[in-house]
Amino acid sequence: KPAHPARRPAVVAGASSGIGAQTAKALAAAGFPVALGARRVERCEELATAIREDGGEAFVHALDVASTESVERFAGAVAKELGDVEVVVCNAGRLAPGSLLDATTEQLVAEFDVNVLGAHRLLRAFGAGMVERQRGDLVFVSSDTALRARPFMRGYSATKSGLEGLVEALRMELEGSGVRASVVRPGPTWSEMGSDWDAEAGAKVLTEWVRWGHARHSHFLEATAIADAIVTVVCAPRGVHISPVDVNPEAPV
Numbered sequence: 414k415p416a417h418p419a420r421r422p423a424v425v426a427g428a429s430s431g432i433g434a435q436t437a438k439a440l441a442a443a444g445f446p447v448a449l450g451a452r453r454v455e456r457c458e459e460l461a462t463a464i465r466e467d468g469g470e471a472f473v474h475a476l477d478v479a480s481t482e483s484v485e486r487f488a489g490a491v492a493k494e495l496g497d498v499e500v501v502v503c504n505a506g507r508l509a510p511g512s513l514l515d516a517t518t519e520q521l522v523a524e525f526d527v528n529v530l531g532a533h534r535l536l537r538a539f540g541a542g543m544v545e546r547q548r549g550d551l552v553f554v555s556s557d558t559a560l561r562a563r564p565f566m567r568g569y570s571a572t573k574s575g576l577e578g579l580v581e582a583l584r585m586e587l588e589g590s591g592v593r594a595s596v597v598r599p600g601p602t603w604s605e606m607g608s609d610w611d612a613e614a615g616a617k618v619l620t621e622w623v624r625w626g627h628a629r630h631s632h633f634l635e636a637t638a639i640a641d642a643i644v645t646v647v648c649a650p651r652g653v654h655i656s657p658v659d660v661n662p663e664a665p666v
């Protein structure tokens with residue numbers, strides 16, 4: 414079977430900004446019809462218009478990965494509009510600054526609900542169809558913090574290590590199914606993450622990050638670098654597994 418059939422509908426969960434927006438653009442430019450999902454639908458609509466102007470195919474539907482009902486509605490709408498989905502990029506994620514000592518259980522539950530359970534909801538909505546058709550790519554956007562936790566990011570690092578544990582088990586469960594489960598692990602990347610942080614808490618995240626030797630925060634990647642890595646993973650020939658993919662700035666981190 415060809416590695417790149419003429420039409421491979423792709424979903425990007427968390428497509429309204431940053432890495433997800435660039436991934437949707439890059440997939441569309443590579444010929445994938447794309448379904449853009451996020452809570453900020455108007456931002457997805459703007460992006461879809463730009464994709465169509467560039468000759469791509471784009472569909473937008475509201476998506477809240479923290480709601481099973483929303484994910485199911487999204488999946489139904491996408492199937493109706495684009496047909497059988499072959500690629501799902503589980504990119505939706507959240508990071509709130511703050512210490513673990515101050516964080517409430519409810520705050521941590523909300524983080525896990527998006528970063529880990531959101532990915533599982535997407536798997537539940539799209540995975541069975543892929544297995545039935547014996548083809549598909551599930552790409553999970555993790556973080557370098559999955560490997561090396563950082564302080565004052567509440568449960569964020571734990572959500573990303575949790576996500577990777579889930580994907581590794583999934584990868585083994587999917588062996589021989591024709592469906593790939595891959596991890597792309599960005600280092601520090603320019604995006605809208607942090608744009609809504611309280612200035613003091615945000616500064617603390619960055620100074621502690623540098624103090625613990627994780628990065629000089631002058632070194633950030635463009636979101637297009639992560640998008641390119643995701644396209645490379647989903648365009649790998651069938652039977653080839655490229656994962657996890659660490660994408661970091663050239664400067665030492």
Ligand code: NDP
Nearest residue numbers: 427429431432451452453477478505506556602604605606
């Ligand atoms: P952005 O804040 O720019 O993008 C986050 C995306 O996630 C938005 O599209 C947002 O859409 C979506 N999202 C958040 N919550 C939900 C939800 N409940 N349902 C649906 N979509 C949701 O940040 P990034 O581009 O940086 O983040 C993308 C991914 O990359 C995340 O998983 C993040 O953890 C990961 N990452 C980022 C790094 C960085 O340095 N920027 C480094 C390592 C990993 P909306 O708000 O409209 O719903």
